[in-house]
Structure formats: C-alpha cells, structure tokens
Amino acid sequence: MLKLPRALLGVALCFMQGCSSFGQPVTPVAAPGTRDIQHVVVIVQENRSFVDLFRGFPGADAPSYGYMGSKKIALKPVPLEDPNNIANNFPDAIAAWNNGAMNAFDLEQMYGTPKTFPYAYVPNTLDEAGPYWFLAHKWVLADRMFPMEFGESFTAHLALIAGTSDLNPRLAEVDGPNAWPWTCDAPPGTITYTLTPQRIENPNGPFPCFTQMRTMADTLDAANISWRYYVPPVTNLGGKAWTEFGAIKAVRYGPDWKNVVTPETTVLSDIAAGRLPQVAWVIPDIANSDHPGSGSNTGPSWVASVVNAIGQSAYWKSTAIVLVWDDWGGWYDDAPPPQLDFRGLAIRVPCLVISPYARIAAGAKNGYVSHTQYESGSVLKLIEEIFRLPPVGPASQGYTDTRAASLIDTLDFTQAPRAYSPAPQPYSTGFLLGRPHSNRPPDTDYER
Numbered sequence: 001m002l003k004l005p006r007a008l009l010g011v012a013l014c015f016m017q018g019c020s021s022f023g024q025p026v027t028p029v030a031a032p033g034t035r036d037i038q039h040v041v042v043i044v045q046e047n048r049s050f051v052d053l054f055r056g057f058p059g060a061d062a063p064s065y066g067y068m069g070s071k072k073i074a075l076k077p078v079p080l081e082d083p084n085n086i087a088n089n090f091p092d093a094i095a096a097w098n099n100g101a102m103n104a105f106d107l108e109q110m111y112g113t114p115k116t117f118p119y120a121y122v123p124n125t126l127d128e129a130g131p132y133w134f135l136a137h138k139w140v141l142a143d144r145m146f147p148m149e150f151g152e153s154f155t156a157h158l159a160l161i162a163g164t165s166d167l168n169p170r171l172a173e174v175d176g177p178n179a180w181p182w183t184c185d186a187p188p189g190t191i192t193y194t195l196t197p198q199r200i201e202n203p204n205g206p207f208p209c210f211t212q213m214r215t216m217a218d219t220l221d222a223a224n225i226s227w228r229y230y231v232p233p234v235t236n237l238g239g240k241a242w243t244e245f246g247a248i249k250a251v252r253y254g255p256d257w258k259n260v261v262t263p264e265t266t267v268l269s270d271i272a273a274g275r276l277p278q279v280a281w282v283i284p285d286i287a288n289s290d291h292p293g294s295g296s297n298t299g300p301s302w303v304a305s306v307v308n309a310i311g312q313s314a315y316w317k318s319t320a321i322v323l324v325w326d327d328w329g330g331w332y333d334d335a336p337p338p339q340l341d342f343r344g345l346a347i348r349v350p351c352l353v354i355s356p357y358a359r360i361a362a363g364a365k366n367g368y369v370s371h372t373q374y375e376s377g378s379v380l381k382l383i384e385e386i387f388r389l390p391p392v393g394p395a396s397q398g399y400t401d402t403r404a405a406s407l408i409d410t411l412d413f414t415q416a417p418r419a420y421s422p423a424p425q426p427y428s429t430g431f432l433l434g435r436p437h438s439n440r441p442p443d444t445d446y447e448r
Contacts, residue, residue, distance in 0.1 A: 036357060036413055037386050038318040041267075041310065042379055043282045043303055044160060046153065046291040046442050047088060047329025048122070050143060050348045051075070053129050055121035057136060059361075059369040060143040066119045066332040067103040075332065078120035079128055080300075084113045085293030086330025089175045090193075090201055093150035093328070093347055100336035108330050119332045127426045131300035132350070134423050135307065135323070139358040140368045140410040144335070145351035147327055148376040148400055149195075149343035151175045153443040154182050156326035156346075157244040159376035159400070160281070161229075162215040163391075165343060166398030167206070170197055172343050177208045181234070181441075183246030184209035184253070197342040208247045214393045215248055216279070216380060217256050225387055226277040230264040232285040234441055243283075265433055271309045276319075279383055282306055288432065289442040292329055301427035307354055309429075311420030320386065321354040322379055322407060326443075338373065340403070345375055353410040356417035370410055377404030 054062045055075055065074050086092075087109030095107035096118070106115035122129040148159035154176035155165045165173040174195035179187050184207075192205030206212075220227045231243045243260045245251040251260070259277075261267075267282050269275075286294050288302035303323060310319055328347035337345040351374060359368040377400035380392060384401060385408050393399035 036318065036417070037320050037355070037411070039276055039278055039280070039315055039320070040383050040386055041276075041280045041282065041306070041319060041321045042160065043306055043321065043323045044157065045284060045299060045303065045323070045325045046286075046289040047327055047331075048290050048325045048350065049328040049331040049333035050145070050335065050350050051333045052120060052329075052331035053122050053132060053325075053350050054136065054141070054143070056124075057133065057141065057143075057369075060141060061335055061371075062143065063334055064121075066105070066334060067101075068106045068116065068119065069103055073116060073119045075119050075121045076116075077123045078117075080122055080290060080297040081295055083293060083295050084117065085111055085291075086113075086118055087111070088152055088327060088330045090151035090195065092330060094199065096330070097150070097337070097347060100339075102334055102336055105330070105332045118330050126424060127297055129300065131304045131423050131425065132352070135304075135352055135354060136367070138366045138421055139355070140353040140370055142351040142353065142370045142372065142374055142407070142410065144348070144371055145324065145374045145378070146337045146345035146348055148345065149174065150346040151327070153326050154244075156376070157283075158247070160324070160326070160379055161217070161244050161248075162213050162399075163377040163380045163401040163404075164213055164393065164398040167194065167212045169396070169398060171195070172398070173205060174201055174343075178203065181246070182208055183243065184249055185246065195343065199342055209249045209252065210247055211249050213248075214399075215245070215251070216383065216392060217245065217248070217251050217259075219384070219389050219392055220279060220387075221256065223387060223389055225279060225389070227259055227279040228267075228270070228277045229260045229281045229283070230267045231260060231262055231283045232264045232442070233262045233437055234439055263437060267306060268309050268429065268433070271313050271315060274314070276310075276315050278387070284442050285438055286440045286442045287435070287438050290325070291443055292331075298427050298432065301425045302432055304423040304425040305429040305432055308422050308425065311354075311422065316420050317356055317417055319355060320357070320382070320411065322382065323350075323352040323354065324379060325349040325351075340375075341398075351407075353407055355411060356420070357411040357413055357415065358418065359410055359412045360415065368410070372405050372409060374407060375400060375404050377401040378407050380404070382407040
C-alpha cells in the first residue's frame with residue numbers, strides 16, 4: 001500500500017485554518033432559490049461512524065472517549081489502511097446500540113481483534129481523515145445523520161435510492177442476500193433476509209430482484225430528470241459492480257440500465273466533457289471506499305478528486321454535493337439513534353454538503369455544523385425539493401422521504417455564491433486513475 005513520506009505527517013495542516021461555528025437547526029429558505037441548483041451529486045463512502053472520522057471536530061458532538069458497559073474508554077487512533085474489519089450486520093448493530101445506551105460495541109463480531117477495537121478514530125492527518133476535515137471546515141458538516149435501518153450496506157444503499165426497504169408494511173429487507181452478487185444476477189436459489197416489527201430476522205426473503213418498491217429512478221424518469229449511478233467494475237458481474245439498482249428488476253432489465261455506468265471514474269470524464277447528469281450517485285472501488293479491512297487510505301483522495309473536479313468546473317455554481325457514509329461499519333458512536341420504526345434509525349454516520357450556497361455560521365467566514373436530525377431519506381428529499389418532485393412513495397408504505405428533514409436547510413440561497421477552495425489530495429487524480437481496479441465491490445459483508 002503506497003503511503004505518503006513520513007515527513008509529510010509532520011507538516012502542519014495549514015489547510016485546516018478557520019473554525020466552524022456551532023450551528024443551529026434553521027428554517028429552510030424560500031423554495032424559489034433552489035432554481036440556482038441544477039445538479040445534485042451523492043458521493044457514497046463505506047462503513048464509518050461519525051465519531052470514527054470526526055472525533056474532536058469543533059462544535060460537533062464527537063467525544064474522544066466512549067463506554068464499554070460502565071467503563072470509560074479513551075478512543076485510540078486506527079488508520080484507514082488498518083487491515084482489520086468489524087462485523088456490522090443487524091444483530092451487531094442492535095447489540096452495540098444496547099437500547100440506546102451506546103455502550104456495547106464490544107459485543108460485535110471482532111474477527112480476532114480485541115473487544116476494544118471499535119473504540120477508535122481515524123487520525124486527522126493529511127494522509128488520513130485530513131481532506132474530510134478540510135471539507136467540513138469549509139462547507140457544512142451534519143452531525144445528526146442516521147441511516148434508515150440497522151445493519152449492513154445492502155439496505156443502507158437501498159435507502160439511498162428508494163427511501164425504504166419494506167416488502168410490505170410489516171416486513172422489511174435486512175442485511176444482505178446470502179450469495180453474491182446482490183442483484184438480479186444472483187445465483188438461482190439466492191434468498192434475502194427479512195425483518196419483522198418485533199425485530200426478528202429470518203432467512204425467508206425473496207430473490208434479490210425486487211418489484212415491491214419504487215425508487216428515485218421512477219421519480220426522476222417521470223420528470224425527465226437525467227441521472228447516472230457510477231459504479232466500479234466487478235469481473236464476475238458483467239463489468240458492473242454492486243449497483244443497488246441492479247436489485248431493482250425494472251432498472252436491471254429496462255432502459256434505465258444504461259444509466260448504471262462503469263467504471264465509476266467515468267464521473268470525472270463526464271464532468272470534464274460537460275456531461276454531468278442532473279442527479280448522480282458515485283460509488284467507490286473498495287480501495288477508495290474507506291471500508292475497514294480494505295488496506296487502503298486513498299478514500300479521502302478519491303472523494304477530493306470528484307469534489308475538486310466539480311469545484312473547478314463550470315458545474316460548481318449550480319451543484320450541491322452530498323457526501324455520506326452508508327453505515328457505521330461497527331465503529332463506536334455516542335449518539336443514540338431515534339427509533340422511528342422497527343427498522344431504525346441506525347447508528348450515526350458522517351454527512352457533508354458542499355455547494356456555493358453551503359450555509360455559513362453566524363460570524364464565521366466558512367463552515368457550519370448542522371445539528372438537524374437527518375436520515376437517509378433526507379438525501380432523497382433534497383433531490384425532490386431541488387427539482388420539484390413528489391415523494392418516492394407514501395409514508396404508509398414505509399417510504400421515509402416524506403418524514404425526513406430535508407438537507408435543503410444546509411443551503412442558504414440568500415447569500416452570495418461562494419468560490420470553491422480545492423481540497424487537499426494526498427494521492428493525485430492521475431495516481432487514482434492509473435491504479436488498476438480491484439475488480440471487487442466496495443462491500444460484500446460476508447459475515448454469515
């Protein structure tokens with residue numbers, strides 16, 4: 001794994017100048033201002049809790065310690081490239097959550113690591129979480145983003161395109177299918193796991209080629225809004241990796257399949273060529289994913305490459321970028337997730353909003369920490385409000401974008417649009433593009 005020279009680690013992070021002030025929930029500004037945004041880009045990273053990436057961030061709820069039972073434990077630095085992983089399925093999440101006590105992360109499956117291993121943070125250094133901290137200081141950091149459902153990445157990504165995992169109002173998808181790939185291309189006999197309102201998990205779910213739920217594809221298509229879902233290639237999946245849309249039958253076998261684009265680096269050439277769609281999701285190769293056990297620390301540079309490409313293009317003045325991690329990945333977090341239904345909410349993850357209209361805290365030059373309670377559906381609601389779209393589906397059928405607070409309140413269309421400040425990128429875009437793809441999905445959650 002290529003590492004930066006050790007000399008760089010001693011360099012003061014001058015790009016961290018400025019301090020985000022303590023923000024407060026606000027009332028969204030008048031809807032007409034949303035016309036200034038014509039593109040929404042959702043960058044999805046993997047398996048990190050809020051505290052793990054932003055421990056000690058000024059003005060945010062991110063303590064330097066946690067609790068294992070009644071024992072107070074100082075969080076220890078664990079770099080992104082650490083080779084160890086943590087289980088993060090539904091039972092692990094429920095155990096760690098411990099009815100809101102947030103003190104049983106030692107009960108997760110550790111794969112041979114000490115039970116204190118989840119009580120950790122990624123160092124805020126240039127070659128680790130530093131680029132994320134730069135973006136947070138400059139733009140908006142949300143410290144109350146909760147995924148829709150306890151458990152693994154399969155349903156976490158489903159929430160970011162559908163706002164639901166319900167098969168019916170009393171039965172939801174949970175965790176991942178029992179065979180790879182997690183799509184309509186799965187081997188015959190593949191089953192999914194289901195969750196009852198009593199939070200009982202059963203291996204009795206349908207083949208992962210769903211017809212039971214609507215997605216943003218339906219909403220965007222109906223309004224003639226262009227969209228693309230950028231994913232890395234996987235050798236045994238026809239060149240397309242874990243595409244959550246690949247588990248939606250109408251997309252996988254319909255005309256929308258052309259909107260699922262590989263490799264994921266195509267987003268960079270689309271930006272350069274003026275082909276950025278109105279709505280985009282960007283899914284990383286595992287090496288750039290931040291996933292525990294990936295052995296790589298290039299995730300922050302990957303994110304910076306996409307954000308910098310937009311920020312330094314003609315798209316900057318009309319774009320809102322949402323950077324969000326899909327699930328907590330097993331890492332400690334202190335914020336008890338509100339329980340809105342039998343699926344969750346789940347353990348807190350980081351979320352940033354980057355835009356020329358990103359809100360600025362009163363009296364500050366840059367930065368804002370939002371304490372509004374968000375969830376996965378908040379990302380969809382932002383898209384819906386920007387483009388004047390209806391909800392994906394009714395709340396009575398488990399769709400969450402109606403109830404969710406919109407990320408629109410991280411934007412202020414009454415302020416003058418701000419110029420872009422390039423994020424530090426320890427690994428260059430050329431390096432990232434020149435490195436061979438791993439041909440592995442960003443997550444497979446083979447814990448079972």
